[in-house]
Amino acid sequence: MNYKSLVIIVLSIATIEVSIAQVNATVVDDFKISATTQEGKQYPQVNSQGMLRVQITAPEAKSVKLDIGGKKYDLVKDSKGVWTGESAPQDEGFHYYQLNIDGADVPDPGSMYYYGASRWGSGIEVPAKDQDFYALKNVAHGQVREHIYFSKINNTMRRCFVYTPPGYDGSNKRYPVLYLQHGGGENETGWSSQGHANLIMDNLIAEGKATPFIIVMDNGTWTRPVQSAAVTQEQREKGEWPPKGWADQFSKTLIGEIIPMIDATYRTVAKQSHRAMAGLSMGGMQTRVITLANPDIFAYVGMFSGGSINADDIKNAPQFKEKTKLLFVSYGSHELDNRREGFGGDPKANTESLQKEGLKTHFYISPSTAHEWQSWRRSLNEFAPLIFK
């Protein structure tokens, strides 16, 4: 090799290093293992800017990408076949993501797995400044119970998760109940897994901020029963089948089976005054339909990123205004920034207009979050202290 070649190589290396430095100029190199990284794994990691860094060994791959928040980020391969790369900064809180290896969408083998976006897959926790309210602490803890049951209405086995507050076992006390629903593409595991509903309640109760209550988290996804033969001819003739949609079918199951079962199994106060319903996104819209139609059943209503109720809605819902003790509506601030049609107008104006009608309402905005779990964790944390008082 002559002198000239060596100069060219050195200059080329220098150029490469400069361009890497330029790309990484804004990346703060304080990446740490995330709360959602599997024990014993070194990746995924998150830095103080909320960037997600992933790493995977794929020596024969041509292309590896990180797919989060609707964008794909290219990973870079080192000489040993290890690919590493980062996303742009993400909002504080929890996000679903995946990897793409030579065209295949796969979970990150380093992450824990969650049900969302209609699949079990990877999730990442970006530490939030207010993460203390859902942290696992040395306080008295309630339990999350897997409750399996047969549903006659759906002619299938189902399950819900039931949070019983600290002290439930070993007492004779009766408790109010919140029926708390997940969003579209999620299921009955969401609120206690990525939502940390149990830890939020344990911490609120430990600080004396919330009345202890039971939470029932069932599956609100509308699916056709396994055996549609179970539907009678009479039901078809009456137009009761097929059901009119997700809210109608879940309403039948909730009112007809879940609530009576919970009241029969747990030490509840089986009264309207001691019953609440809330949900996120699709679960918020289900809450809207079901509580407007059943003011005799629910006294407290929470809609998290799932529409709103306006004065016209109340005119068409007899007794809702008289019997509802609180209507709570919330959104992530980024949702309001980018508000689309279909949310039923301006949810803040709608909610405040009802106060003039004499309904007690509370509108909450989660700062700097979008249509994601951090908005909903905060919404539960704001809603829980306001109910059953």
Add this chain to the structure above:
Amino acid sequence: MNYKSLVIIVLSIATIEVSIAQVNATVVDDFKISATTQEGKQYPQVNSQGMLRVQITAPEAKSVKLDIGGKKYDLVKDSKGVWTGESAPQDEGFHYYQLNIDGADVPDPGSMYYYGASRWGSGIEVPAKDQDFYALKNVAHGQVREHIYFSKINNTMRRCFVYTPPGYDGSNKRYPVLYLQHGGGENETGWSSQGHANLIMDNLIAEGKATPFIIVMDNGTWTRPVQSAAVTQEQREKGEWPPKGWADQFSKTLIGEIIPMIDATYRTVAKQSHRAMAGLSMGGMQTRVITLANPDIFAYVGMFSGGSINADDIKNAPQFKEKTKLLFVSYGSHELDNRREGFGGDPKANTESLQKEGLKTHFYISPSTAHEWQSWRRSLNEFAPLIFK
């Protein structure tokens, strides 16, 4: 193209088809979606021979493999970039597996995920002829409760899962307790997730075959406490630190904290006569060490694929023979076929020799299974009816 070329092409195609037919000659094409396939996904599938078929879209990949049972099987790509392939027949029951895409080991995006082999990853259920005993049926169901607690001994938050039998809520009855441990590389989720311990018990109880009892499933993995500063100088001088191994450390936690906590929280019969311990593999070996040393605490002992106890062991364990009401030892038949050193001699001969010493024992062999979950599901199903009688 002349006639001769065409003949050669036709013959070549015929040859290719013959060789594909030969390869597939033994594959019965009755593949069905598995019980461990994610809802809405079409793969993984299993056929009547116990072969696993996986499929993944990876248009740019050079090589995709299915990795199960210590072997890798090549998948074949079609013109749309979809890769499909099968494993050799697997034993009935549950197996961990993964995919390999251009050198990257990843979970199958179509499967459910389980903790085993020291990672969260894919699992596959191969239907078993006897699967009815762990099937989800319309019978009275117990609950599996996530129980979070602070451990002073380990100076950290921990959790266990607690199975309470059908009818536990709403009665004042007290119940015996089985402490049931997972294997190495597994955790406290194993017995109720891939093990189906709750469904096994629900079905046994529904058929009147087992006395209802509580099951506590904690994490027996020995790990150094997060803050070793919590260990006192006195403990170090006495040689109490570091602990001598996985059995010693878990024994301290189980005897010192878990049992008192369970007896204080649940309606147990807090007596030796109403307490059992069992475990699989590492959990069986922990059961061996802990029950030999604590005959005042446990009356029933179950070791599933985890060593055995012989006459010499009992000579060195005062009162074990007198106080133990049953020693149950089990293995998968393939484990005995391929028995390695380190299992403490011949477990069947060991177990039977103790009957001459006056100890009641039961030796069980799971037919045609290896060191895997089907052996352990069956072991629990055999063990549960024999205890607390």
